[in-house]
Amino acid sequence: MKLSPAFIVQRLSDTYEIVCSGPLSQEPCVEKLYFYTEEAHLMENALYLLDEAHLPPRKKALPANSLALQIQDSPETPQALPANYCLLKNNSSILSLFNQIQELFLTFDQWQEDLMCACLNGEPIQKLLEISQPVLNMPLDFLESDWLANASTPDAFREKIHTLPNSSCYSFLLEYLSEMAQYAFRHNAVLHSLFHTILADPSADFDAISRQLNGLGWSPANDHLCVVLENGRADSQGSPLPSLCSHIESALPYACSFIEKNNIVLYINQTKSRLSVPAIAKKLAYFIRDQLLKAGYSRCMSGHMNFHEQYVQASAALEIGKRKHPSLWIHHFDEIALDYILEEATKKLPACMISHEKLLKLKNIDDLHHTEYVKTLRCYLNNHCNAVQTAKALYIHRSTFLYRLDKIKTILHVDLNNPDEALYLMLSLRFIEMNEENASYAFTSTPS
Numbered sequence: 001m002k003l004s005p006a007f008i009v010q011r012l013s014d015t016y017e018i019v020c021s022g023p024l025s026q027e028p029c030v031e032k033l034y035f036y037t038e039e040a041h042l043m044e045n046a047l048y049l050l051d052e053a054h055l056p057p058r059k060k061a062l063p064a065n066s067l068a069l070q071i072q073d074s075p076e077t078p079q080a081l082p083a084n085y086c087l088l089k090n091n092s093s094i095l096s097l098f099n100q101i102q103e104l105f106l107t108f109d110q111w112q113e114d115l116m117c118a119c120l121n122g123e124p125i126q127k128l129l130e131i132s133q134p135v136l137n138m139p140l141d142f143l144e145s146d147w148l149a150n151a152s153t154p155d156a157f158r159e160k161i162h163t164l165p166n167s168s169c170y171s172f173l174l175e176y177l178s179e180m181a182q183y184a185f186r187h188n189a190v191l192h193s194l195f196h197t198i199l200a201d202p203s204a205d206f207d208a209i210s211r212q213l214n215g216l217g218w219s220p221a222n223d224h225l226c227v228v229l230e231n232g233r234a235d236s237q238g239s240p241l242p243s244l245c246s247h248i249e250s251a252l253p254y255a256c257s258f259i260e261k262n263n264i265v266l267y268i269n270q271t272k273s274r275l276s277v278p279a280i281a282k283k284l285a286y287f288i289r290d291q292l293l294k295a296g297y298s299r300c301m302s303g304h305m306n307f308h309e310q311y312v313q314a315s316a317a318l319e320i321g322k323r324k325h326p327s328l329w330i331h332h333f334d335e336i337a338l339d340y341i342l343e344e345a346t347k348k349l350p351a352c353m354i355s356h357e358k359l360l361k362l363k364n365i366d367d368l369h370h371t372e373y374v375k376t377l378r379c380y381l382n383n384h385c386n387a388v389q390t391a392k393a394l395y396i397h398r399s400t401f402l403y404r405l406d407k408i409k410t411i412l413h414v415d416l417n418n419p420d421e422a423l424y425l426m427l428s429l430r431f432i433e434m435n436e437e438n439a440s441y442a443f444t445s446t447p448s
Contacts, residue, residue, distance in 0.1 A: 001112045002028035003105065005067040008047065009086055010169045011104060012069075012097075016088040021081035028172040029065035033101055035094070036068065047101065051094045071097055111135045112176070119183045121217050124253055128180055136173060188249070191216055192258045195267060198307050199260055210304040217254075218304075222271035225280060226298040226310035228318050229264040229288070244291060252283060263318075264293075265311060270300055281330065288329050294322060297332045316340050342427070342434050351435055355428035358412040363432065365411065373411070376404050378429050385416060 005024040012018060029045055036048040044063040050070035062068055062084045071088050081087070088097065114131045132138075194212055197204045210220060218224075231241075245257040245264055254269035268280055275283070277300055288295050296318025298310035313333040320339050321331025333340075345354060352360065362373050376394065383389040391401040414421045 001105070001108045002031045002045070003108060004028045004169075004172055005030060005047075005084065007169055007173070008067065008101065008104065009069075012088065012100070015092075015100070016071075016090045018086050018088055019081070020086045021083055024067070024084065024086075025065070026168065026171060027065075030067055031105075033098065033105065035098070042066065049094055049098055049101075069097065069101075107135060108173075115177070115180045119180055119187070123184070123217075124188075124249065124255070125181050125184045126250060126253060128177065128184060132177055136170060136177075138170065187216060188256070191218075191256045195256055195258060195265070195307070196260070199265070199311055206305065213304055217272065218269055219271075220304045221302060222269050223300050223302050224307065224310065225268045225270050225277060225300045226307070226314045227266040227268070227284070228296045228311070228314040229266065230294045230296075230318060231262075231292070244293075248284075248287070251287065252280065260311075263315075265314075267307065267310075285330065293329065294318060295330045296321060297330070299333055338430070339434070342430055346431070346434075351431040355431045356412075356414075356425055358414065359425060359428045359432075362408065362411050373404065373408050374429070374432070376401070377408050377425070380405065380416070381422060381426050381429070385422070 004026045006026045007028075008030065009018055009020065009024055030047045032043070032046045034040070034043075034046055034048050036050045042048070042062055044065050046063075046066045048062075048066065048068045050068060052070070052072050062082065064084070066084060068082070068085045069088055070086070071090060071092065071094055073089075073091055111131065115128060118127050118131060190212070194209055194216075197209060198206070214220065229244075241259050241262075241264055245259065248257040248264070248266055249255050252266075252268060252273065253275075254273040255266060256268075257264060257266045259265070268275075270277065270280070273280070277297075281297070284295065287293075296314040296316070298313035298317070301310055317331045317333040317336055320336040320343065321328065324336065324339065325331065359374070359377075362377070365371060366374050376390070379393050380387075380390045383393060387398060387401060387405070391398045394401060409416065412425075414425070416422055416425075
């Protein structure tokens with residue numbers, strides 16, 4: 001990587017007292033390091049090292065884009081120095097200086113390579129800053145604050161980063177970092193567009209989308225998580241949704257956050273982020289609480305073809321979770337999966353038309369005669385058809401329970417030891433509970 005003469009001298013100033021012939025160029029033009037000899041042809045884009053035994057190269061002027069450094073032990077400074085020429089007053093050897101400058105070139109060559117690899121791998125801007133912080137030795141930590149969450153454009157990033165202390169000397173490096181950040185911004189924009197298409201366009205070419213996602217670093221072999229976030233404020237106030245999306249992406253590596261149907265949809269590449277689902281949930285928990293959001297989590301899945309289904313899972317977790325547990329902020333699909341099955345089963349037919357017909361008759365008898373046949377049956381099935389445990393749970397004598405059970409069997413005309421019959425009855429009992437909880441369906445029964 002080419003470095004500017006001004007930057008090289010500035011980095012050496014911590015070790016050496018330096019006297020320069022005049023202002024040095026801040027343009028990155030130096031890329032080669034040589035020991036000066038009188039016989040050598042002075043090349044462009046080169047840095048020449050001289051010891052005190054050599055005189056400044058007066059007869060052969062340095063090219064405008066080159067630099068000469070000479071170590072001098074004596075305190076005297078020549079009255080006139082050639083252009084692009086600096087004296088380093090220190091008793092160090094020229095070999096030590098050579099190694100120090102060579103290490104500087106190697107460090108920034110590696111920095112350039114690391115940034116390019118990070119961009120090609122689809123790393124977020126935060127990763128670019130993590131790579132740059134120890135190399136530039138500049139206070140980049142402010143870019144990880146709320147400001148970065150609101151810097152949604154490359155120009156805003158470039159303008160802010162050039163306000164750093166000593167930025168003039170580092171300007172070419174900051175400009176390179178801004179170019180890499182611009183690549184990351186474009187990467188995010190493409191990623192957002194692809195996920196919007198996945199959710200909104202069923203006719204899209206998903207093979208082509210899969211190839212693009214793979215090219216952006218989201219491999220189908222990776223595990224992914226979907227989270228849907230809803231504004232929990234009754235007055236719909238709070239931070240704007242685009243700002244919240246940017247904040248989430250700044251806080252979570254390998255996250256894509258965008259707005260869909262007035263909710264925030266978040267996809268996280270769990271494999272590349274190296275975060276477990278509990279770790280992701282912990283990182284988001286404080287943010288969800290502080291912004292008064294409600295969240296629905298999908299299951300973690302691999303493959304690009306599951307992205308839409310994960311969105312359905314997260315949306316269902318949010319909607320059903322809010323109804324069942326309105327005081328909670330976070331809902332996981334596995335916690336409401338059975339409720340989702342029950343609700344999906346009653347979308348075309350009401351619960352009374354798919355529940356066990358004889359169970360409806362049993363419930364009708366309870367309503368008319370104030371018996372507890374449905375409660376007894378539910379307890380019996382929940383205790384795996386164990387008469388002793390069921391009698392204990394109901395606080396009745398075993399003979400009383402067996403009498404009730406005979407009555408229930410007579411009314412139902414079913415074999416409770418049949419797994420299919422038992423499952424159908426348990427589902428029907430859940431339909432009754434769902435009806436009582438939601439007051440959505442009116443159970444009507446016609447005794448036969």
